[in-house]
Amino acid sequence: MTEQKVGPLRFRIDFSQPLYEQILDQVRSAIAKGEIGLGEKMPSVRELAQELRMNPNTVMRAYMELERDGLTEKRRGQGTYVTASADRVRSFRAQLAERYIDSFLAQMESLGLNWEDVEAYVRRKRGAGEGGESL
Amino acid sequence: MIRSRTFWALVRHEYRMKGSWRKSGRSALSKWWGAVYLTLIAAALITATTYVAVNGWLQFEEMWYLALGAPYMMLFVGHGMIKREWENDSYGWWLALPYPRTWLVVAKWIAGWLRVATVIVAFAVLAILYAVLITVCLPHYKWADVVRFLEVSGDWLALLVGVCPILLSMGQLLAVSAFTAARPVSPLLWVLFLGGMGMLQGQLGGWLGEDGQLVSAVDRIVSGWQWIPAVAAGWLAAGCLAWLSAYLIGKKLDL
Amino acid sequence: MTEPVITFERVTKRYGKKLALDGLDVAIPAGRIVGILGPNGCGKSSLFRAAAGLIRPDEGNVRVFGREPGWQTNRDIAYLPDRARWYPNLTVAQTFDWGQTFLPGFDREDAERLAAAMEIDPDMKIGGMSRGQEARALLILCIARDVPVVMLDEPFAGIDVVSREAIIAGLIEHLEDRSQTMLISTHDIREVEGLFDYTVMMDRGRAIWTGDTERLRAEYGSLHDVFRLLYRKEWKR
DSSP: OOEEEETTEEEEOOTTSOHHHHHHHHHHHHHHHTSSOTTOBOOOHHHHHHHHTOOHHHHHHHHHHHHHHTSEEEETTTEEEEOSOHHHHHHHHHHHHHHHHHHHHHHHHHTTOOHHHHHHHHHHHHHHOTTOOOO | OOSHHHHHHHHHHHHHOOOOTTGGGSOHHHHHHHHHHHHHHHHHHHHHHHHHHHTTOOOGGGGGGGGGGHHHHHHHHHHHHHHHHHHTTOHHHHHHSSSOHHHHHHHHHHHHHHHHHHHHHHHHHHHHHHHHHHHHHOTTOOHHHHHHHHHHHHHHHHHHHHHHHHHHHHHHHHHHHTTBTTGGGHHHHHHHHHHHHHHHHHHHHHTOOTTOOHHHHHHHHHHSTTHHHHHHHHHHHHHHHHHHHHHHHHHOBOO | OOOOSEEEEEEEEEETTEEEEEEEEEEEOTTOEEEEEOOTTSSHHHHHHHHTTSSOOSEEEEEETTBOOSTTGGGGEEEEOTTOOOOTTSBHHHHHHHHHHHSTTBOHHHHHHHHHHTTOOTTSBGGGSOHHHHHHHHHHHHHSBOOSEEEEESTTTTOOHHHHHHHHHHHHHHHTTOOOEEEEEESOOTTTGGGOSEEEEEETTEEEEEEEHHHHHHHHOOHHHHHHHHTHHHHHO
16 A cells, blocks of 8 residues: 655555545545645646546545535636635544544443543653553 | 448458558568569569560460469458458457448458459550560561450450459358358368369360360350359359358357 | 446357356446456456457347447447457558548547557557557547447556556546446456446356445455455466
8 A cells, every 4th residue: 555645635545445435534634634735726636536546436526525525615617626714624623533532432442441541541641751651 | 420431431441451460570671572582473474475475476365374363362362351350350340340241241342352353454454565565576476466365355354353253252251251150161161162163164174165275265155145144143142142241240250 | 227238138158168158147337437357268358249249149138228239339339359459551640540430439639639648659550569559549549439338358468567557547537527338357457446436257257246346345355355365266377
C-alpha cells in the first residue's frame, strides 16, 4: 500500500477494502486536518482517477458525497473547491474526532479496560512525557 | 451505414491490402533478392521466346500456353484473400465488421477478381506489344500474324473470364472451410476441386480438333453455343459457393 | 433496475471434447466497467466471441441488447479481439480512415486527440511499429467510438509497461463523463484493480463469482488476493 500524492492530498489506498469509502474518508480527514486549506481547489475527478488508477465513477461518487457533506462545493466551470466556511470544517472535525474517540473507547472496552484505567493512563502520559508507565 | 458506398469502400480496402504482419518481417534484402529472381525468370522466358521467334518457329498464339496456369492462380488468389486474415491475425476485426457476411465474402471476391484481371490484362498487353515488336523487327512475321494473335487473345480472355468466377469462389470456400465446422470436409474439398480442374483440363484435349491445336480448341469452346450457358452456370455456381462461404463464416465458425 | 446489456443463459460451447464455455450464466449490467477475470483458458475469449456473434453456442442463449448477437448488434459494439494484429501496410491515419468508413460512431477528432496523447505518430505504418504502439493504436480504434458497449479482450497481453500505462490512462480519460458499458478481460490484475466496478470471475468455462467489485472486496479482499485464493491451482503449475 503505497502513498500517493495528488496535489495537496495524500492517499493510502488498500485494494483489499472498498475503495469508495477509502477515498471519502481520506479526503474528509485531509480537510478536517487542514492538509488542504479552506477554499483551496481540489484535484479534479480526472486527475484523481488517473493518479489512483481508478474508475472515475468511483471518484465522482465520493466527490458528490463530499458536496452533500457540505465539505466541498462545485464552482461551475472551475472545478471543485473545499468549502470556505471554517465553521463547517470545524464542526466536521468535531464529528470526526468524536468518531475516532468512540472507536478508541470501544477498542479499550474490548481489551477489558474501563474509563478510569484509560483516564489514569492518559494523565500519566501527559505528565511524564515520554516513557510513561504502561497500563 | 448500410449503404452501397460502404460496400465499395470495402472492396477498395481489400484490393489495396497486402502482406501480413508475419511476412512483413522480411528484410529489404530478401525482397530485393525476390525481385532479382523474378526479373531473371522473366528475362529467361523472353530470351527463350525471342530465340524461338528469331528462328521462325514461334506462333504468337503459343504465348497463351502460359494461361494454362491461370486457373490455379485464380484458385490461389481466392484462397489467399480469405486466408490472409488468419495469417495476419486480423480475422477478429474482419469478422466483427457490422455488415452482412455476404458483403465480406463478395468484397474479397471482387477485389480478387480485379487482381486476377490486372495480371491477365497486363500479360495480354505485354504479349501484344511483344508480338508487334517482333513483327516490326523480324522479316518473317506479318501483320496478319498479329491480327490472328489478337483474335486468339480475345478467345483466351473470354475463356479466362468465364472460368474466373467459379475458381475464385472455390478458392474462397477452401479457405473458409478450414476455419469453420466444415473443417473435416476440407481435405475432401481440395481433392474435389483440384481433381475436378485437372479433369477439365484433360477434357480440353477432347476439344482438340483435326488440327490438334489447342488454339482452335479454345476458339471452338468460346464460339460454341454452349459457351454462354456454361458461363452463366459458372456464375451461378460461383454465387452458390459464395453464399455457402458467407453462411459458414456467419453461423459455423470454429475459432 | 435497468435491463442487463448482455446476458448469457446456461451457455455451453464445445470444441471437440474441450468445453470452452460450460453452462455460463452471466448478466452484464449497463453502464459499468466490468472486469472479466480469470486464468488463461478459462473461457474469457469465448465469452467475448459469443457476445460479438463470432461463435454460436451449442446450448443456451446469448442476448445482446435483448437480441441474438450478430453483425447487426455489432454496429453498437466496439470489440478489440484477443491477440489481434492489424494490416501492416496501413498508416495510423489510414487506419483511422478505415475506422471512419466502417465503424459506426467513430469520432476522428477524438481518435487523433488520443493518438497525440498516447504518442502515436499518425504517419507511421503499423508494420513499422512495436507491439505496444500497435496495441495503443488498435485501442484507439475501439474507444474513439460513441457506442453503448466496448469489449476489450486482453488489451494488456504482451504489452510493454509504458504502453500499458498509456492504455490505462487513455481508458480512464475516456471513461469520464460517459455512461458506456465496458468489458475488459485480463489474466493479470496488476495496476488495473481500481478500474472495474463490476467483476465476473471465470474458471473453466463458468462464472464462479459475479457482482459489484466493492462487494467482492468486502467479502474476499483485493482482486489480487481473490486471484490467489480462487486460482490456487494456477500458481502451482
